[in-house]
Amino acid sequence: MTDDSGFLGLVDPHAYTSFVGAEWTLEGLFERVDSQxxxxxxLLWGTGGEEQWRVDLSDSPVDPRLPIIRQITGPIAVTGGELIVVNLETVTMAAQFADSAVDDDKDVYGSxxxxxxxxYLCTISQLTDPEEGRAHDxxxxxxxxxxxxxxxxxEIAWSEL
Structure with missing residues (x-):
C-alpha cells in the first residue's frame, strides 16, 4: 500500500460517509474521520513515515518472531460484507469529489x-520502525x-494532528 501522507486506514466502504465538500480543509476532513x-x-492511524507499506491481515496474532514497534486495538463494523485498507490520499479524494468513493482503488491495491x-476488534501492530532500517522480511x-x-x-491513532 502506498502512503504519501503518513496515514493508513481500514474502512467499511458501505457505511463510511466520505464526501466533505469540494473546498474541504484538513481540519474538516479530520473532523469527518473523527465522527466516522x-x-x-x-479506523485511521499514523504510520510514522511516507513509505510503501506491506499490510498483512489475519485472525491470528503477530508472528512472535517479528518485533512489535507499537500496537493498538480499535472497533470497526462490517455492513456490506467487506472492509478495505486505504491510504489518506484515497480518503481525501473521496472527501473532495462527490462521485469518488473510498473503495475506488480497492482492485488496484488488492485491499x-x-x-x-x-x-470487529482490529488490532493494528506496526512491525517496522520508519526511522530505522528494515529489520525483517x-x-x-x-x-x-x-x-x-x-x-x-x-482520535486518530499515532497522530499528532
Missing part, C-alpha cells in the same frame, strides 16, 4: 477484505480482526 470513527466505519457483517503492519465490540477511538 465514533460510528465505527473507519478488499471479505468478512461477515458484524462488529515480514509485513510492516499486521491487522488482526476478531469478532467483538469495544468503545470507539477518541
Amino acid at each position: 470513527m465514533r460510528q465505527r466505519t473507519i 478488499r477484505i471479505e468478512l461477515p457483517n458484524g462488529d 515480514g509485513p510492516d503492519f499486521h491487522l488482526q480482526l476478531l469478532a467483538g465490540r469495544i468503545p470507539p477511538w477518541p
Whole structure:
C-alpha cells in the first residue's frame, strides 16, 4: 500500500460517509474521520513515515518472531460484507469529489477484505520502525480482526494532528 501522507486506514466502504465538500480543509476532513470513527466505519492511524507499506491481515496474532514497534486495538463494523485498507490520499479524494468513493482503488491495491457483517476488534501492530532500517522480511503492519465490540477511538491513532 502506498502512503504519501503518513496515514493508513481500514474502512467499511458501505457505511463510511466520505464526501466533505469540494473546498474541504484538513481540519474538516479530520473532523469527518473523527465522527466516522465514533460510528465505527473507519479506523485511521499514523504510520510514522511516507513509505510503501506491506499490510498483512489475519485472525491470528503477530508472528512472535517479528518485533512489535507499537500496537493498538480499535472497533470497526462490517455492513456490506467487506472492509478495505486505504491510504489518506484515497480518503481525501473521496472527501473532495462527490462521485469518488473510498473503495475506488480497492482492485488496484488488492485491499478488499471479505468478512461477515458484524462488529470487529482490529488490532493494528506496526512491525517496522520508519526511522530505522528494515529489520525483517515480514509485513510492516499486521491487522488482526476478531469478532467483538469495544468503545470507539477518541482520535486518530499515532497522530499528532
